[in-house]
Structures are given as structure tokens and as C-alpha cells.
Amino acid sequence: MEIDLLKTIEMLKQSNHILILMHHHPDGDTLGSGYGLFYALKGMGKTVRAICSDPIPQKYSYFTDQAEFDEMDPQLIVAVDVADAQLLGSELESYKDKVDLCIDHHRSNNFYAKNTYLAVESSATCEAMFDVVTGMGAKITPLIADCLYTGVATDTGCFKFSNTTSKTHDVAAKLIDLGADYVMINRIMFETKTKNRIVLEQSVLSTMEFFFDNRCAIICISSDVLHKSGAEEDDLDGVSSLPKQIEGVDVGVTLREKADGTYRVSMRTSEQVDASKICQAFGGGGHLRAAGCTVQGSYLQAKQEILDQVKIALGV
Amino acid sequence: MEIDLLKTIEMLKQSNHILILMHHHPDGDTLGSGYGLFYALKGMGKTVRAICSDPIPQKYSYFTDQAEFDEMDPQLIVAVDVADAQLLGSELESYKDKVDLCIDHHRSNNFYAKNTYLAVESSATCEAMFDVVTGMGAKITPLIADCLYTGVATDTGCFKFSNTTSKTHDVAAKLIDLGADYVMINRIMFETKTKNRIVLEQSVLSTMEFFFDNRCAIICISSDVLHKSGAEEDDLDGVSSLPKQIEGVDVGVTLREKADGTYRVSMRTSEQVDASKICQAFGGGGHLRAAGCTVQGSYLQAKQEILDQVKIALGV
Numbered sequence: 009m010e011i012d013l014l015k016t017i018e019m020l021k022q023s024n025h026i027l028i029l030m031h032h033h034p035d036g037d038t039l040g041s042g043y044g045l046f047y048a049l050k051g052m053g054k055t056v057r058a059i060c061s062d063p064i065p066q067k068y069s070y071f072t073d074q075a076e077f078d079e080m081d082p083q084l085i086v087a088v089d090v091a092d093a094q095l096l097g098s099e100l101e102s103y104k105d106k107v108d109l110c111i112d113h114h115r116s117n118n119f120y121a122k123n124t125y126l127a128v129e130s131s132a133t134c135e136a137m138f139d140v141v142t143g144m145g146a147k148i149t150p151l152i153a154d155c156l157y158t159g160v161a162t163d164t165g166c167f168k169f170s171n172t173t174s175k176t177h178d179v180a181a182k183l184i185d186l187g188a189d190y191v192m193i194n195r196i197m198f199e200t201k202t203k204n205r206i207v208l209e210q211s212v213l214s215t216m217e218f219f220f221d222n223r224c225a226i227i228c229i230s231s232d233v234l235h236k237s238g239a240e241e242d243d244l245d246g247v248s249s250l251p252k253q254i255e256g257v258d259v260g261v262t263l264r265e266k267a268d269g270t271y272r273v274s275m276r277t278s279e280q281v282d283a284s285k286i287c288q289a290f291g292g293g294g295h296l297r298a299a300g301c302t303v304q305g306s307y308l309q310a311k312q313e314i315l316d317q318v319k320i321a322l323g324v
Numbered sequence: 325m326e327i328d329l330l331k332t333i334e335m336l337k338q339s340n341h342i343l344i345l346m347h348h349h350p351d352g353d354t355l356g357s358g359y360g361l362f363y364a365l366k367g368m369g370k371t372v373r374a375i376c377s378d379p380i381p382q383k384y385s386y387f388t389d390q391a392e393f394d395e396m397d398p399q400l401i402v403a404v405d406v407a408d409a410q411l412l413g414s415e416l417e418s419y420k421d422k423v424d425l426c427i428d429h430h431r432s433n434n435f436y437a438k439n440t441y442l443a444v445e446s447s448a449t450c451e452a453m454f455d456v457v458t459g460m461g462a463k464i465t466p467l468i469a470d471c472l473y474t475g476v477a478t479d480t481g482c483f484k485f486s487n488t489t490s491k492t493h494d495v496a497a498k499l500i501d502l503g504a505d506y507v508m509i510n511r512i513m514f515e516t517k518t519k520n521r522i523v524l525e526q527s528v529l530s531t532m533e534f535f536f537d538n539r540c541a542i543i544c545i546s547s548d549v550l551h552k553s554g555a556e557e558d559d560l561d562g563v564s565s566l567p568k569q570i571e572g573v574d575v576g577v578t579l580r581e582k583a584d585g586t587y588r589v590s591m592r593t594s595e596q597v598d599a600s601k602i603c604q605a606f607g608g609g610g611h612l613r614a615a616g617c618t619v620q621g622s623y624l625q626a627k628q629e630i631l632d633q634v635k636i637a638l639g640v
Contacts (some may be wrong), residue, residue: 168498168510177497180483181490194484202571203538210529214521222519224365257517 009123011109016125017143019109020049023084028058029107031090032097036197038089040159041111041133044074045088047155055080061097065242066221067196070153070189084108089133089159092119094135111140114309131171134159138179150187157188158197166198208237210249224318225251229264252276259283259318263303263310271303271310286317325439325483327425333459336365337423339400344374345423348408348413352513354405355384355476357427361404362391363528363635364462371396377413381558383512387471388507400424407476409416409436437446437612447487450475454495466503473504478513494570524553528563539635541567542627544581568592575599579619579626587619587626602633 011019020026030042044319046058054080064072084087085107090096091114093104103130110121113130113216127136134156141148142155160180164172167180184190203279215228227250237243252260262274273290275296277283283299290313292301303310327335336342337509342365346358348370353374354376354616362374367508380388401423406412409420426437429446445450456473457464474498481490500506517525524545531544543566553559568576577591589606592614593599599615606629608617619626 098547133528167513168482168507170507172500172506173502174497177493177500181497182488184488190488191484191486192525198484199565199569201569203534205568206532206570207530213526216522218519219599249515253515253517254522255516259338 011125012125013125013127013139013143013210015112015123016109016140020045020086020140021052021124021138021144024054025080026054026056027080027082027085028056028084029087029090029096029100029103030058030060031087031095032061033199034062034064034102035089036068036162037132037134037159039064039072040155040162041088041137042140043071043075044134044137044152044155044159045086045111046077047074047149048141048144049150051147051149051152051316052144057082059100059278067200068158070192072195074151082101085093086111087121087172088113089138090309091117098274108203109158111136115288115300120250129175131173131176132159132163133168134163135176135179140183148186150189153183153186153188154300161190161194186241190301198319202243204237204239205243208234208239209247209250210241213250214252219315220319220324222254222256223258223322223324224235224259224261224315225254225275226261226263226314227251228307228311229262230307231265231267234265235277248274249276252278254296258322259286261314261318263307263314265307266302270303271307273314275299275301281318281321286314288323289317290314325433327439327441329441329455329459330564331439332425332427335439336361336402336456337368338459340370341394341399342370342372342397343396343398343401344372345401345403345406345412345416345419345448346374346376347403347411348377348416350378350380350384352384352478353475354449355380355388356471356478357404357453359391360450360453360457360468360471360475361388361402361427362393363465363468364457364460367463367465367468368460373398377415383516385473386508386512387467389465390412397561400537401445402426402427403437404453405430407433408412423569427452443493445489447485447489448475448479450479451492451495454498455562464502466505469499469502469504470509473499473506474509474513477506477510479579482510482514488523507510515554518555518559520553520555521559524550524555525563525566529566532567535631536569536635536638537639538639539638540570540577540631541570541573542577542579542599543567543628544623544627546623547581547583552580555590565592566591568594575601575602577630577634579623579630580616587621587623588618589617589626589630591617597637599632602630602637605633606630 011103030038042058049056057077086109087107107121110124113127113133130136211233248262258278260276264272275283284294286299292300344358346354358374358390365372373393403423403426423437426440429443429449447454458546527549547635576592576596580588591599600610601615
């Protein structure tokens with residue numbers, strides 16, 4: 009059942025023992041909204057616990073480290089930023105049919121929970137959570153402000169993505185006034201790269217090739233380069249947006265070698281080109297400006313097949 | 325004389341022929357506040373012209389292209405975001421002693437103008453200009469919103485720098501509601517690199533060396549690499565912040581070879597290390613976390629001299 013903000017606040021206020029579930033492969037928004045809600049409920053004297061299938065990345069320790077979870081028999085099970093019960097992950101699988109309340113902002117939410125507060129107009133679940141915690145009458149400490157600012161900043165690419173609204177900025181303004189350490193948070197989230205990531209970027213950029221009068225740029229992440237750099241999955245974040253970031257490039261392509269010898273293609277395009285249409289030719293799909301597919305064959309073959317379709321799309 | 329917002333608005337309202345001066349090497353804030361004020365005053369039926377010593381970079385064309393300047397004998401000469409008359413540059417030198425009104429936010433402003441509205445609490449002149457143009461009762465068109473958003477976003481590193489306040493976010497929220505195309509603006513300002521910049525970054529990153537248990541990272545921009553990449557001064561923006569961005573690095577150093585064979589050192593440090601103190605040992609200076617100096621000798625000599633001082637600073 010879809011419920012509104014007031015009913016959501018009421019459910020939270022009426023329960024004294026609350027279990028919060030976050031999605032697997034946790035990001036800034038699920039952690040920020042989960043821990044933000046945790047600290048707010050704790051401050052109201054409730055017993056609370058927040059759990060996740062996967063370990064929490066070290067970079068979020070500024071708001072996760074000081075949490076002291078309570079052991080209890082939950083009266084209310086709340087999932088935050090979890091659009092689908094599958095996303096709870098293997099460790100939380102047993103909760104799949106037991107979620108009493110889901111607080112989320114994803115349009116793709118499939119209403120698996122008994123009650124869902126779906127704030128699709130919110131840039132982040134943390135943006136919606138700000139209304140929830142203030143609506144409950146919780147005291148918003150600087151620590152809670154850090155949690156919520158983290159989700160808002162990470163889900164909007166620091167206010168750059170099109171999901172940013174004036175409301176997003178209004179919430180950011182309030183969180184700053186409430187003590188969010190936005191300089192530290194943004195430095196960790198946006199200005200810090202691992203040494204392995206730098207090594208990887210360097211190797212990957214050296215593979216960059218330009219085609220069709222520089223309108224198409226292609227990079228390759230080979231298994232070998234990935235292995236040698238020591239980079240992990242997390243370090244790959246954003247690498248596939250590099251080719252498209254170059255001035256004048258309409259089609260940016262990243263070919264990533266998979267263990268089975270195929271190539272996973274990530275494509276980013278400008279307004280001129282429909283990425284999903286190109287990827288559909290290979291059985292893939294996605295959005296207008298960002299899509300993906302899998303291509304068989306050697307690197308040279310895979311690249312050529314992609315280039316043939318890009319050529320058609322560019323009309324050259 | 326220092327004046328307040330109301331007096332500033334009054335001066336602008338009372339003049340019908342206004343000349344706007346921007347600083348040389350124009351950036352997003354001087355251009356955004358200059359053009360924003362220009363369009364606002366034009367909309368109020370005044371004759372206006374905005375000028376700059378240097379050519380305007382192409383990337384700002386989305387708000388500079390459609391300006392139609394008026395020829396006139398100015399009643400009021402206004403400088404925007406110009407902290408010192410020297411910054412007007414050679415082409416506008418003749419206006420140095422003729423500035424009637426300066427609208428600025430730099431603490432370093434030396435009150436060269438007859439009247440100065442200095443909004444030091446503003447992250448950007450554009451943030452202060454929002455109060456000026458709304459206070460004048462000008463209609464804020466989407467084009468004006470684009471101008472002002474540009475200056476606010478560029479001067480705050482897209483709301484990341486410590487000069488960002490809740491007021492900055494409040495102004496951004498209003499500018500978005502007024503039609504600022506923030507997605508396009510942020511893509512141009514923060515997500516676009518020239519091909520030359522990518523080539524340069526790749527060459528420069530390949531020179532990166534780590535010292536003292538990865539706490540110090542050094543890169544070199546040689547004349548040769550700079551020349552080969554085809555990169556221009558603009559393309560160098562932010563390169564010197566790359567070493568410090570690596571996780572665990574307390575001292576990031578960029579050594580740039582100058583035409584006279586010396587090396588220009590840019591140093592960025594974490595809270596642990598005083599960059600200005602290290603650079604002072606070489607006759608340089610700057611801020612706690614960002615400083616610079618010049619070192620003589622070959623690259624190896626220059627690097628060793630810097631490393632000797634960094635070693636002392638790190639206490640290793």
C-alpha cells in the first residue's frame with residue numbers, strides 16, 4: 009500500500025523497537041538515510057538497529073563508526089532506499105516478505121513492502137528522510153545532518169544531475185545550518201581517489217582512440233590492466249564516463265573485458281545520439297544517453313562492430 | 325567609500341547609461357555577474373555595455389552570445405568581481421580611477437572604487453548580485469538565472485568549497501526555480517575536458533612518484549610534455565590538485581618547468597601539514613593547505629630539495 013509522509017511518521021513514532029534494512033552494495037543514499045533514521049530514532053529513546061548484507065565501505069566511517077545498535081525483537085521493519093526486495097541481498101533475504109515500511113525515491117520501486125512511502129520527486133531517499141525525521145520531531149544533530157547530506161550529495165553528483173531540484177538545495181541549506189560538515193564530506197566523496205584508481209585511469213586513458221572526426225572516443229579496460237592496477241569494483245566507478253567527458257565527443261564507449269572473453273560495452277552519448285538504440289542492435293539497452301550491451305569476439309572485432317553501429321547513428 | 329545593498333541598488337536605478345567592467349582572465353563569476361547585471365539593466369530599459377580586457381572563453385557562450393551592447397556615454401561605471409584596479413587588465417587601464425561602483429565579494433578588495441559594495445560573506449559576486457538584481461525589481465529571466473548560477477557554481481566548486489553557505493544553496497534553489505539550466509551549465513563547467521587536457525593528464529600522471537609510505541605524491545609538468553599535449557594555460561586548471569586527491573596523501577606536489585629552467589612548485593596538504601611553512605623555506609608562501617615557491621636546479625635536484633623539507637614537515 010502506498011502511504012503518505014504523515015502516515016509514515018505516525019508508523020515510526022508508534023513503534024519502540026525498529027529494525028532498519030539497507031540495500032546490498034551500500035551507497036551514500038541507503039547508508040545516509042539508514043543511519044540518519046537510526047540516530048534520529050535513538051535520540052527519541054527507541055531501541056534501533058540498522059543492518060546491511062554487505063560490509064560498509066571505510067569512506068563512510070565518519071557517520072557509521074559511532075553507531076551503537078540495540079539487540080531487540082523488532083516491532084517495525086523499515087527498508088530505506090531499497091526499490092526491490094532482491095536488493096536486500098543474500099544476508100537479509102529472510103526479511104524479503106517482512107518489510108512493514110519502505111521509504112524510497114526510486115520510480116522502479118515495486119511495492120514489495122506492506123507500506124511504501126515513495127518520494128519520486130526527491131533527488132535522494134535522504135532528501136525525503138529529512139522530511140521524515142523533522143516531521144517526527146527528532147532533534148537533528150550535526151551527525152544526522154552529515155548522514156542526510158551524504159545521500160543528497162552522492163545521489164545528485166553534488167547537485168549536478170538533473171534530479172536536483174530547488175527543494176534539494178533547500179534541504180542542503182538546512183543541513184548546513186544544522187551542522188553538516190559538507191567540506192569534509194565532499195572531499196571524501198568527490199575529491200579522493202585511491203592510488204589504484206589513479207594507476208587504472210592512467211592505463212585506461214592510454215588506450216583511448218578517437219573516431220569520426222573526434223565525435224566518438226573509445227577506451228578499453230582489459231582484464232590484464234584491471235588486475236595489474238590492483239583496482240577493485242569500487243575503483244571503476246565513473247571510469248566509463250571518461251570518454252564522453254571530452255569536448256566534442258558525442259559517443260563515449262568503454263569496452264570492458266569479462267572473464268568469459270566477451271566485452272561489456274558502456275555507452276554514453278550527447279543529445280545527438282540515442283545510446284539505447286545502438287546497444288539494442290547487440291541485444292542490450294538502457295537509457296537515451298547511457299546504455300550498455302555485450303559483444304563477442306576479440307577486442308578489435310568488438311570495437312569494429314560497435315564502430316559500425318556508431319557510424320550509422322552519427323550519419324557519417 | 326563602503327556602501328550597503330540599498331545604496332547600491334539606488335545608484336544603479338538612478339543611472340540610465342551604465343558601463344560594466346569585468347576583470348581580465350575572465351572567469352565564471354566576473355562574467356556571470358557582469359552579464360547578469362547587464363541583462364537585468366537592459367530589461368529595465370537602460371542602455372548598457374559590459375567589457376573585459378581579454379577575449380571571453382568559448383565555454384561561456386551560452387550566456388554571452390546573445391548580448392547586444394549599447395554605445396553610449398556612461399553615467400555610471402560599475403566593476404564586478406574586480407578586487408583591485410590592476411585586475412581590470414591592460415585594455416581597461418584607462419578606467420582605473422573612474423570606477424563609480426564596485427560590486428565584489430573578495431576580502432582582498434582594496435576599495436579603489438568611489439563606492440564599494442563588498443559582500444564578503446557571499447560565496448561569489450554572483451550570489452551578492454542576485455540580491456542586487458532582485459532588489460532593483462528587475463525581471464529575472466532564465467538567461468539571467470544562467471549567468472548568476474554560473475558564478476555561484478564555479479566559485480564554490482559546485483557547492484563543495486568551504487565558502488558555500490546555506491545562503492548559497494538558497495540562491496541556487498531560487499535560480500533553479502527561475503529557470504537556470506543547471507544541468508547544461510554543470511556539464512560544461514565540471515564534466516567537460518579538452519582532448520589536450522586528457523593527453524596532458526595522462527603524461528603528467530605517468531610521472532607520479534610516491535614517497536614516505538605514500539604520504540607524499542609528486543608529479544612533474546615538463547615544458548616538453550606541455551608543448552606536446554597542445555594544452556594551454558586553461559587546460560592546466562586543477563592539474564596541481566591531482567596528487568593531493570589520492571587517498572592517504574598528506575603532501576601533494578606539482579613541479580612545473582618554467583621557460584628559465586627553474587621549477588614552479590605548487591603544494592597542497594592535508595590538515596597534518598603546513599604547506600606555507602614548507603614553501604617559505606624556498607622564499608615562497610601561501611595558505612596553510614595550498615602554497616607555492618620556485619626552486620632552482622635540475623628536476624632531480626629540485627625534487628630532492630622539496631622532499632628534504634617535506635620529510636622534516638612529516639616528521640619521518
